[in-house]
Amino acid sequence: xxxxxxxxxxxxxxxxxxxxxxxxxxxxxxxxxxxxxxxxxxxxxxxxxxxxxxxxxxxxxxxxxxxxxxxxxxxxxxxxxxxxxxxxxxxxxxxxxxxxxxxxxxxxxxxxxxxxxxxxxxxxxxxxxxxxxxxxxxxxxxxxxxxxxxxxxxxxxxxxxxxxxxxxxxxxxxxxxxxxxxxxxxxxxxxxxxxxxxxxxxxxxxxxxxxxxxxxxxxxxxxxxxxxxxxxxxxxxxxxxxxxxxxxxxxxxxxxxxxxxxxxxxxxxxxxxxxxx
Numbered sequence: 001x002x003x004x005x006x007x008x009x010x011x012x013x014x015x016x017x018x019x020x021x022x023x024x025x026x027x028x029x030x031x032x033x034x035x036x037x038x039x040x041x042x043x044x045x046x047x048x049x050x051x052x053x054x055x056x057x058x059x060x061x062x063x064x065x066x067x068x069x070x071x072x073x074x075x076x077x078x079x080x081x082x083x084x085x086x087x088x089x090x091x092x093x094x095x096x097x098x099x100x101x102x103x104x105x106x107x108x109x110x111x112x113x114x115x116x117x118x119x120x121x122x123x124x125x126x127x128x129x130x131x132x133x134x135x136x137x138x139x140x141x142x143x144x145x146x147x148x149x150x151x152x153x154x155x156x157x158x159x160x161x162x163x164x165x166x167x168x169x170x171x172x173x174x175x176x177x178x179x180x181x182x183x184x185x186x187x188x189x190x191x192x193x194x195x196x197x198x199x200x201x202x203x204x205x206x207x208x209x210x211x212x213x214x215x216x217x218x219x220x221x222x223x224x225x226x227x228x229x230x231x232x233x234x235x236x237x238x239x240x241x242x243x244x245x246x247x248x249x250x251x252x253x254x255x256x257x258x259x260x261x262x263x264x265x266x267x268x269x270x271x272x273x274x275x276x277x
Contacts (some may be wrong), residue, residue: 027263031083032091041137044090051089051141052134054127054186055079056155058098058148063205063241065225068114070213072096075147077183077216078179078257082145089143092130098123099150112240124154131162131173140170141272145179147266148233152180163275174271183259184208187252202236208252210245215253 030036033052036044057072067073076094083089099218100117101108102214108113131142144155161176166172187208191201201207214221226245236242 012140031080031089032093034093035086036090045138047217049088049090050139050144051083051086051143052092052137052139053079053083053089053143053145054092054095054130054134056098056099056127056144056146056148056151058093059096059114059116059149060100060109060148061115061240062209063220063225063236063239065241065245066205066210066213067220069096070209070220071147073220074213074216075145075158077259078147078264080256081261082268085261085265086268090139092134095126095130095216097126098146098148099154109240120150120154123151124157127154127158128162131158134172135166135169142171142173143176143268144173145176147180149180154175164189172272172275174268176267176271178267179260179264182263183256186259186263187255190255196247200244200247202241203240207245207247207249207257208241209241210248211250211252212256213253214248215257217251221248 022205027038027099028040033041040180054262055078057069058073058262059068059072060070061068062070072094074129076091078107079091079094083091097118099120100115103110103117108117110117127144134142144159146152155175156177159173162171162173188201192198197209210221210226226248231239233242
């Protein structure tokens with residue numbers, strides 16, 4: 001009797017596992033690669049998930065009022081939002097070590113304790129082999145976004161190098177250059193038009209910079225340190241920031257999130273098409 005029903009058992013078992021695989025693909029618990037199992041990632045790729053975002057941040061000083069990981073927290077948050085909006089993308093582990101200045105003798109942000117700098121040639125290799133690994137697993141649209149100015153050249157070099165090498169394959173590396181700079185410039189222009197001066201806005205560690213992170217995670221801002229407006233410009237520069245921090249506003253940060261999303265998604269779609277013409 002058991003032999004008669006054994007084939008039926010096999011069919012039911014296979015159907016059950018097929019349904020589990022489909023459910024695993026369509027109901028991922030996260031878009032972040034490191035929060036998934038390898039079988040979940042495989043199912044995602046097998047069922048049409050062909051895009052992956054590599055976010056690059058940086059560990060650098062941001063004044064006495066903002067944490068060293070500002071770029072990391074922002075870019076990982078934005079990468080997750082972009083991946084969810086794309087619908088076919090995951091997010092690779094964020095790269096936190098990027099060019100930040102000479103180490104010895106120290107210059108640029110390396111004069112401030114806590115900053116970690118990776119020479120550009122090593123940053124490029126780290127990024128390149130991250131891309132190579134992801135191509136090997138079947139991702140065909142690899143998106144590079146960077147939340148820091150020092151990352152932009154390395155991402156450009158890697159995308160050009162690998163696209164030239166992989167020109168006869170389906171895989172493309174897309175440097176999403178509009179992610180960094182363009183949203184900031186648009187928000188700056190709108191704030192200046194509303195009557196806030198560039199001096200008040202500042203630049204590094206300034207009003208827009210802080211407001212952006214405030215909208216991502218307010219616990220990463222030292223709110224009690226936003227009242228140092230009696231400091232001279234020279235003192236602020238010495239402490240690693242500029243601008244009138246009393247004008248920090250979470251609504252400015254929300255506008256930065258919105259603009260960054262809109263601008264990045266628009267460029268991603270264009271890059272996917274243009275790179276395969």
